[in-house]
């Protein structure tokens with residue numbers, strides 16, 4: 332028995348007692364893409380022919396004309412499932428994804444590391460060298476020696 336409330340193609344809520352939602356029925360006529368088919372069969376990103384075959388048999392059994400006599404929607408969908416299986420079986424596996432574009436952040440991260448190293452070495456160096464008092468500090472110190480009662 333068909334799931335009465337979920338469209339098997341787009342997995343969206345569907346009118347009860349309909350095989351496919353209206354949108355998907357109309358889209359059966361359009362040329363489907365690979366992602367349409369992988370979603371149809373619920374395949375993983377790294378699907379193989381074994382996974383495809385298992386998913387195909389499940390759908391084909393469910394929408395076979397013998398199981399749904401006189402149901403023209405199920406018939407149309409069965410044909411669609413077969414078309415999808417043929418297309419994906421011919422392909423044999425998922426289309427390799429194009430390599431990701433180089434991240435723009437990489438240059439910035441590298442620069443950040445260099446800057447951090449420079450700051451770190453500067454701070455380390457400063458930690459080891461005694462801080463020379465400013466002229467004002469030296470002057471105040473000598474004045475204190477002369478006048479120790481001041482603020």
Ligand SMILES: [Zn+2]
Nearest residue numbers: 338341352355
């Ligand atoms: Zn649908």
